[in-house]
Amino acid sequence: MNKPADLIITQIGWLMLYSHTYPEVYKGRVNVLIMKRGLFLIMAVSVGFFLWLGQEQENIDDGQSVSYPQPGHEAPAFEAGAFGGGEYSWEEGQPAVLYFWTSWCPYCQASSEMIEEAHHRYGDEVEMIGVNVLTQDRQQDAETFIRENGLSFTNLQDSEGAISDMYYVPPVPTTVFIDEDGVISHRKTGAIAEGELTSEIRSLKGGGE
Amino acid sequence: MFPPYETWTLGPLSLQTELIFLLLTALIGIFTFSLYLKYIGAEKEKDMSDNITWAVLAAIGVFKFWPVITSPALLTDPMNLIYFTGGAGALPAAVIVFAGVMTFFFFRRSWPVVMWESLLVSVMTAAVVYFAAIVFYGTVSPLSVGYNVNDEVVHPVNLYAAYLLALTLAGLPVFFQRRTRWYAPLVYLIAAAGAIAFLLQPFYVSS
Numbered sequence: 409m410n411k412p413a414d415l416i417i418t419q420i421g422w423l424m425l426y427s428h429t430y431p432e433v434y435k436g437r438v439n440v441l442i443m444k445r446g447l448f449l450i451m452a453v454s455v456g457f458f459l460w461l462g463q464e465q466e467n468i469d470d471g472q473s474v475s476y477p478q479p480g481h482e483a484p485a486f487e488a489g490a491f492g493g494g495e496y497s498w499e500e501g502q503p504a505v506l507y508f509w510t511s512w513c514p515y516c517q518a519s520s521e522m523i524e525e526a527h528h529r530y531g532d533e534v535e536m537i538g539v540n541v542l543t544q545d546r547q548q549d550a551e552t553f554i555r556e557n558g559l560s561f562t563n564l565q566d567s568e569g570a571i572s573d574m575y576y577v578p579p580v581p582t583t584v585f586i587d588e589d590g591v592i593s594h595r596k597t598g599a600i601a602e603g604e605l606t607s608e609i610r611s612l613k614g615g616g617e
Numbered sequence: 618m619f620p621p622y623e624t625w626t627l628g629p630l631s632l633q634t635e636l637i638f639l640l641l642t643a644l645i646g647i648f649t650f651s652l653y654l655k656y657i658g659a660e661k662e663k664d665m666s667d668n669i670t671w672a673v674l675a676a677i678g679v680f681k682f683w684p685v686i687t688s689p690a691l692l693t694d695p696m697n698l699i700y701f702t703g704g705a706g707a708l709p710a711a712v713i714v715f716a717g718v719m720t721f722f723f724f725r726r727s728w729p730v731v732m733w734e735s736l737l738v739s740v741m742t743a744a745v746v747y748f749a750a751i752v753f754y755g756t757v758s759p760l761s762v763g764y765n766v767n768d769e770v771v772h773p774v775n776l777y778a779a780y781l782l783a784l785t786l787a788g789l790p791v792f793f794q795r796r797t798r799w800y801a802p803l804v805y806l807i808a809a810a811g812a813i814a815f816l817l818q819p820f821y822v823s824s
Binding site: 440443461462575576598602 | 620621622623624632633636684687688691696697700701702703704705753754756757758759760766767769771777780781784787788791792794812816817818819820821822823
């Protein structure tokens, strides 16, 4: 009984007797066993595949993200006419806060005050760029909004909605934080409070005051 | 599947798909929690099912009013309670409050340990639905299969996550039919969640 062949023969004998005496129970247990082994095999293959893929990923360059308005990806480039005249073209190189707004939105009113304050405080190091979603607004109302709220940072006219479409706006307000490498570090939909704005701007500056 | 920032317009309301599915998955999580407790025949199932709703509401409340909690000066204008939501630290705070409320009830009402297993199952089920619905673009992929963004193939990270989480959940009734050790399913779920995070880490874009 010590030989492996004897053990296997004994096991098969017991299995045959068991399956003959309790066919339903036997069938159920075999099914469970097959399911367990099958699932375990699928899990092992999946883990192996993802480990292999992770290894392959390391062989690719560092420039791994694409241009897409989601944190971690490169911010899509844009250009538009500014309120007050002139063309503006954004290029990476300086941290920026891209702020989409309309004149009729009360949330934008609350956020605009925060952005203006941040512009006065951090404007030398981080550029604040307002984008008026003109496809959802009227130019005259937008100009009144800028004047009444004393907005002194750059504000662009997104007349055709090209920038808004690229950044999946509306809803407004939407604030996008872009670091000096042109990568989106954070995105906020809805009014932005001072605490969040300051914290994100500080992280754009590398954690300084 | 939907891009996270795409909006659905309902009359005057513009709702982001990401937000809609977050709310939907919260409901699915609560429903699954209750269903799983019934499935394993847990004691005090009714009490646990009723109180998870309070924990979820407390977490949503903390997330919503986080700007006012952290900057009470905003209360000078009561409209700020409506205008501002979330922000830095709001999500971790909401999760801590949720876990805190559940822990409080767990000790106060002597709930069985199986509550934590049920909680993990419901969170994972909700995550499967969320990841199956909302697109997350990962890093550029060496494979030819994936999402195509600006002529580059990127990892479909949300699908990877949904697949691995679904596989983990499928293993629960198969590997732990007899439930001889109460902690085994819990250990299995925690270990699987850690393994999934580790396996998918190379494909996430880091901000």
